Amino acid sequence: MPSPHHGRHEFGQNFIRDRRVINTIVDLVAQTTGPIIEIGAGDGALTLPLQRLRRPLTAIEVDARRAVRLDTRTAATTNVVTADFLTYRLPATPHVVVGNLPFHQTTAMLRRLLHSPGWTDAVLLVQWEVARRRAGVGGATMMTAQWWPWFEFALAQRVPAAAFTPRPGVDGGLITVRRRADPLVDHHDRHRYQRLVHRVFTGRGRGIAQIVGGVAPRDVTRRWLRDNRIRVDALPRDLSAPQWASLLDLSDGPRDRGDRGHRQRR
Known part of the structure; x- marks a missing residue:
């Protein structure tokens, strides 16, 4: 019998399977307010627990087959959308973004997110070294410095490679990004x-x-x-x-x- 993840890795996604990490992500999202938009919903490992927050939820999934399957498993209040986040237009109204980003598209997705209006908070699972650099651990990168006046970046925790399937060659890192209510630069x-x-x-x-x-x-x-x-x-x-x-x-x-x-x- 084929693996439930067969064919999906062509999109570069490593699915999170560690329940403790999933609970941490949900807890971080619970500290925010507003509708939730999930990037890369996959088979719903994060989508279904996020539904417990009883907030409007949009799950974006690039794989049409998985999106259809996930749609049959989610609540009526959850909107499953087949789309590529890099071309998906986020709403201009306040919302929260959460997702386990494909490691090879992390920088592109972060840039699109930072250029997008509306969202107030983001909880993102990315490659460990990217997480450290974006949070300014050991020194800020140019990308972080260029966006610091408008966003606060924080490192939440390291996520071991064993927490994913397929298992990546590097660990992941969980970061939070918050839009400053009072920007440091106009x-x-x-x-x-x-x-x-x-x-x-x-x-x-x-x-x-x-x-x-x-x-x-x-x-x-x-x-x-x-x-x-x-x-x-x-x-x-x-x-x-x-x-x-x-x-x-x-x-x-x-x-x-x-x-x-x-x-x-x-």
Whole structure:
């Protein structure tokens, strides 16, 4: 008799089978409010437990055969949709996103999610190293720094490879992402801020003082380092979210900083 997962791995999905991990995910979602959208519902290992929260639930599954089977097992209040998340349009109204993301599509899915409006919280199971990098453990990546003013990333736990079937070659990591109610940088400045982060991460220098040397005069840079308690030899990955936000003020130059004093940064 063929495996219930036969043929599905062509989509790169490793199904979560550890009941403890599933319960942890449901508990994290239970701490949020609003309708739930699940990415990659598969055979419903997470979908069915999520129904216990008694909230509107949309389960997205790219495999049409599995979506049809899952639809026969879910409650009438659960909407099973056959779709690819990378092309699925999320609603503009508040909702929560949860999912066990295919490891090979994690970055693409995260980028689409971060560019999407409406959702307030996300609980995501991704590759362990990706989870650590996105949560800024051991230093922030450029992607995390570029989105920090609008989102908070946190590492919930490591998930062993044995918790999946088929078993992947690496462990997974559970992360949470929360949209900040009070952004550190105004949304209208997003593109300018993200270009600045890219410039700093790819800039030359032995430390942040040298790297940002072209952003502002030396005395202004020294004052920024002192006021934000940043070492001159710190690297871009060492900066915190508020420190990155303050760097945008520094790049404005003296003529603009007064005009931008009302930027949302708390």
